[in-house]
Amino acid sequence: MIKRLQDVYEMLCRISGKEPKVYESEEKLLDVIEEEIEKIHAEILAYKQELESSTILIESQLEEITRLYEEISTLFEISKIIASNIETKQILKPILYTLKKAMGFKCGIISLNYERKVMETVGTCPENINQLVSEDAEEFSSETVIKERCEKLNNESIIFKYISTASDEKAGYLLFVGKESGSIFTAGDKKIVESTAQQISGSIEREIALKEEIERERLNQQIEIARNIQLNFFPKKFPRDDNFDSFGESTPAIHVGGDYFDVFVKNDILFGIVADVSGKGLPASLIMSSMRSAFKSLIESTDGDLKRTFNSLNNMVSVDVGEDRFVTCVSFKISRDGVLEVINAGHDPLYIVNSSSISKVESTNTPLGMFENMDFEIQTFQLSGGDLIFAYTDGIPEARNLNGEEYDFERLERILKKVYLLSAKEIIYNVENDVLKFSQGAPQHDDMTLLAIKYFN
Numbered sequence: 001m002i003k004r005l006q007d008v009y010e011m012l013c014r015i016s017g018k019e020p021k022v023y024e025s026e027e028k029l030l031d032v033i034e035e036e037i038e039k040i041h042a043e044i045l046a047y048k049q050e051l052e053s054s055t056i057l058i059e060s061q062l063e064e065i066t067r068l069y070e071e072i073s074t075l076f077e078i079s080k081i082i083a084s085n086i087e088t089k090q091i092l093k094p095i096l097y098t099l100k101k102a103m104g105f106k107c108g109i110i111s112l113n114y115e116r117k118v119m120e121t122v123g124t125c126p127e128n129i130n131q132l133v134s135e136d137a138e139e140f141s142s143e144t145v146i147k148e149r150c151e152k153l154n155n156e157s158i159i160f161k162y163i164s165t166a167s168d169e170k171a172g173y174l175l176f177v178g179k180e181s182g183s184i185f186t187a188g189d190k191k192i193v194e195s196t197a198q199q200i201s202g203s204i205e206r207e208i209a210l211k212e213e214i215e216r217e218r219l220n221q222q223i224e225i226a227r228n229i230q231l232n233f234f235p236k237k238f239p240r241d242d243n244f245d246s247f248g249e250s251t252p253a254i255h256v257g258g259d260y261f262d263v264f265v266k267n268d269i270l271f272g273i274v275a276d277v278s279g280k281g282l283p284a285s286l287i288m289s290s291m292r293s294a295f296k297s298l299i300e301s302t303d304g305d306l307k308r309t310f311n312s313l314n315n316m317v318s319v320d321v322g323e324d325r326f327v328t329c330v331s332f333k334i335s336r337d338g339v340l341e342v343i344n345a346g347h348d349p350l351y352i353v354n355s356s357s358i359s360k361v362e363s364t365n366t367p368l369g370m371f372e373n374m375d376f377e378i379q380t381f382q383l384s385g386g387d388l389i390f391a392y393t394d395g396i397p398e399a400r401n402l403n404g405e406e407y408d409f410e411r412l413e414r415i416l417k418k419v420y421l422l423s424a425k426e427i428i429y430n431v432e433n434d435v436l437k438f439s440q441g442a443p444q445h446d447d448m449t450l451l452a453i454k455y456f457n
Contacts, residue, residue, distance in 0.1 A: 249449070
């Protein structure tokens with residue numbers, strides 16, 4: 001018997017991990033066997049309790065993971081809906097149906113007002129829902145508002161969240177009323193609503209950015225059309241015969257500009273004009289185009305009389321362009337016998353260059369458009385064979401380099417003295433290249449226009 005008891009005792013020791021002893025008394029063996037059984041039983045109970053606690057924790061964690069998975073799945077589905085359509089208003093209804101599956105609300109509303117009022121609803125909403133929103137929405141903060149019971153909505157649980165853009169402007173809101181299960185909205189529901197509001201906000205900003213880009217591209221196309229139209233205003237053929245050789249170019253600073261030049265022969269007399277409308281861009285280009293048409297028409301109607309042409313042109317500009325705009329201008333006509341008549345209206349000097357001198361025809365008149373009913377003064381000169389008449393806009397002497405220095409009149413006069421013997425086209429190209437070389441890649445800040453006439457008697 002004692003041998004059998006010793007075997008049982010040793011087996012229990014192996015279970016408990018103890019080193020067995022040898023006992024010769026049956027009573028002692030029974031005592032230690034009972035003691036070992038109690039210890040093993042206590043350990044089993046402790047392990048069982050620990051296992052139960054672990055199971056509860058695992059179930060809780062599994063429930064949390066399941067809930068998190070559902071939230072992520074919902075938000076992923078909403079992301080796909082938003083990515084599938086450019087217009088935000090088209091995605092509101094599908095978003096509400098997706099949220100209803102996840103949250104189980106009775107009534108869901110998404111309202112937007114960033115361009116025009118748009119509201120979508122899913123579910124059965126209380127009749128007084130619009131009254132609640134109009135009365136209470138201003139009281140809600142920018143944070144998510146959760147109420148377990150809203151008295152104005154039959155004591156239903158609600159979630160309210162503003163949709164705010166990056167500039168913190170309120171572009172709309174989300175509102176959910178009641179749970180079909182009868183419970184209240186949870187922290188998980190709050191996360192879903194907040195993330196949805198953020199994604200809708202992103203969709204609004206992308207839509208606005210896309211529309212701005214489309215509008216910008218449309219404007220660029222229109223500007224390019226305007227540029228091509230303006231380029232067509234400038235002469236395509238330049239007078240070149242036994243008495244005259246002419247050439248000119250104009251380069252706007254920003255696509256289209258306010259500079260204007262023209263040169264043509266009318267009734268055996270060469271006419272030239274260079275003008276600069278105050279300002280740059282489209283407004284200046286519109287004034288320029290109007291002035292071009294008026295100048296040619298007036299030359300025709302006055303039979304080439306510069307004084308009468310400018311008196312009328314000034315009145316037209318005064319009326320049409322407004323008080324904050326004016327036009328500096330230098331215009332001239334050259335007869336076959338070399339008589340040069342010049343009107344300089346507030347413009348940079350006109351140069352007359354020959355082998356012995358470089359003369360400047362300064363302004364003796366106010367710019368066009370500043371005052372009505374002005375009487376413009378004409379200056380008259382006698383040209384000699386080989387003389388160069390050079391007109392330009394202030395974009396030439398005011399061209400700057402990377403150090404902010406201006407090209408200035410001294411450099412312009414120096415290059416004109418060097419190149420006056422060349423053809424009109426070569427003179428223009430040489431002056432342009434000299435300005436570009438000086439600028440050293442600095443951005444052009446003003447329109448640049450040049451016109452050269454060589455006279456031969």
